[in-house]
Amino acid sequence: MDLQGEDLISIADLSEPAIHHILREAKALVPAARGEESLDLLKGRILATLFFEASTRTRLSFESAMQRLGGGVLGFGLVEGSSVTKGETLADTVKMVEAYADAIVLRHPQEGAARLAAEFSTKPVINAGDGAGQHPTQTLLDLFTIWDEKGTLEGNQVVLLGDLKYGRTVHSLAYALALLGSDLTMVAPPTLRMPKEILERVEEFGGKPEETESLSEAIQAADVLYVTRIQKERFPDAQEYQRVAGSYRIDLRVLRDAKKDLIILHPLPRVTEIAPEVDRTPHALYFRQAFNGVPIRMALLNLILGGVA
């Protein structure tokens, strides 16, 4: 459970106790994440954020987390024009960057990039998304949001909705929720169903996910509704996209039969999946979910960099 000096590449790297440990630490750090307390647990430590593709949300959240802990940040931003675009290997870039920092946060368009970086770096590497691959801190903040609101991750009825085929974030989340004892229902159009190999892994934890195309049926028993974006590019024609997107849109009418304490999550940014009218209901947790990226990343950085507790 000791994460000091460890990499975080994939959510599967974390055991169940380790995940709970991170969630509890994150909870304790919420006031500092809000700026209500000031901390210097990581004073004098430096985090390098190495982003080979833009992701403002993730990057700001990591930088905010490090600075809230009293540490410093070296941002590399988009690497246009630097040696990286001139064909330097990621392995070489990582070996250069580790000389200037105590840990590296990496976002990269190619799958497996973070695993590679971790092999070439003697400093801890945190994966902030590798293409269509893993994005473990997103999964952790999703788990944190559910756990914080529901008090537990066990026994919740969680509905995963939308594009369950291509979105790897939702694959990692399904895996982690099953590991932690949630019951899953997958709601997706036939062409965007969760791949069999992911369902198999979920079942390895004793979960027996249900699959349906009907949102109205699934929503009645749901404690948590996790909405993902359905991308236009996934459909051969615009009409089919409109039809599918329309049938999975969350608005007040859809929520009529929902439990009072249903919570709705969305990794953001949303397009039309959730009507703005839902924002004003107590179901809407997606903005808090976005904030939760800060305490969860604070907890991780503090554990990995071994800040004083």
Place this chain on the structure above:
Amino acid sequence: MALKVLRILGIGEEVSSTVSAVMHVPSGKQKWKDIVKVEDRELSPREVDKIALLAPEATINIIRNYAVAEKYRVKIPEVARGILRCGNPSCITNGNEPLESEFLVRSHDPLRLDCKYCERELGDVAAHLL
């Protein structure tokens, strides 16, 4: 199968020693087998691993001085290092990074391998042998 094994061994049209291949021979345990006999040739561990991935039922006989000196069934390795290419075009191992591919064998029967880097399952093993 015989032809695939010959390809793994890099044996093409030009050979410097005697190579014999017999295909579709009736066999007790399995219904049929192929036999490949190559003279004056030792197998590297990587070649053995490749054969094991392609033909997990294969038996290797090493013949010295006209007698079988060693005979063993191939064993599927736990980790296949540097002998397969990842089938995912977006995988970092398909770029120019200084590393060897690595696959973790998740199950033997059916044979299933996951790329250590992108974590995706390799579809057609034979088609991705290096």
